[in-house]
Amino acid sequence: MYNARQTIAKRKGVLAGMVAAVLVTGLAVPSLAQRDPAYEAARSSGQIGEKMDGYLGVVGAETQDLKRLVDDINIKRRAVYAARAQENNATLEEYAISAGCQLILKTVPGEKYQAPDGQWHTRMAEPPVRDPRCG
Amino acid sequence: MRQSVLRTRKAGMAILPVTMLVGCINIDAPEQPIVIELNINIRQEVIYRLAEDAASTIEENEDIF
Numbered sequence: 001m002y003n004a005r006q007t008i009a010k011r012k013g014v015l016a017g018m019v020a021a022v023l024v025t026g027l028a029v030p031s032l033a034q035r036d037p038a039y040e041a042a043r044s045s046g047q048i049g050e051k052m053d054g055y056l057g058v059v060g061a062e063t064q065d066l067k068r069l070v071d072d073i074n075i076k077r078r079a080v081y082a083a084r085a086q087e088n089n090a091t092l093e094e095y096a097i098s099a100g101c102q103l104i105l106k107t108v109p110g111e112k113y114q115a116p117d118g119q120w121h122t123r124m125a126e127p128p129v130r131d132p133r134c135g
Numbered sequence: 136m137r138q139s140v141l142r143t144r145k146a147g148m149a150i151l152p153v154t155m156l157v158g159c160i161n162i163d164a165p166e167q168p169i170v171i172e173l174n175i176n177i178r179q180e181v182i183y184r185l186a187e188d189a190a191s192t193i194e195e196n197e198d199i200f
Binding site for chain 2: 033034035036073076077080081084087088090093094095097098099101102103106117132133134135
């Protein structure tokens with residue numbers, strides 16, 4: 001009788017532990033989501049850059065791999081922009097450009113970004129050249 | 136013969152002011168390069184209004200930004 005009770009108590013403990021583990025990992029996953037290594041590498045090597053419209057672009061010669069990488073992220077960005085734009089009573093384009101302003105500002109030295117003249121610039125230590133509407 | 140001379144004169148008089156005008160118009164090439172205006176109808180106020188929300192959206196979706 002005692003043994004049976006103990007076993008049940010043990011099982012309950014294990015179950016509680018499992019639930020806790022699922023909760024912890026479940027909550028931790030979104031905040032731990034980092035850039036894919038291939039994406040990070042393409043950014044830092046200047047093969048892809050941040051455009052003024054809030055999306056990524058291929059800077060030099062467009063390879064299939066780079067196009068796929070950029071398209072994949074841009075599709076995901078578009079979905080996020082669309083949802084947030086609706087929430088804020090704005091158009092998709094308005095929201096994307098507002099994000100683009102900040103994404104260009106957030107580039108780190110060595111990365112590429114599109115300047116108001118449409119040309120690709122390499123981010124230096126000084127602030128990037130941005131559309132005057134970015135404020 | 137006379138009529139055709141008159142007609143030629145009339146035509147000449149009509150062309151004269153036009154040629155004079157052409158001589159006066161000067162078009163200078165812009166000194167600054169032509170700038171691509173991305174969606175000129177999107178105003179600064181709108182971009183500013185959305186800035187805070189866009190910043191948190193970027194932070195919450197680190198993998199795609």
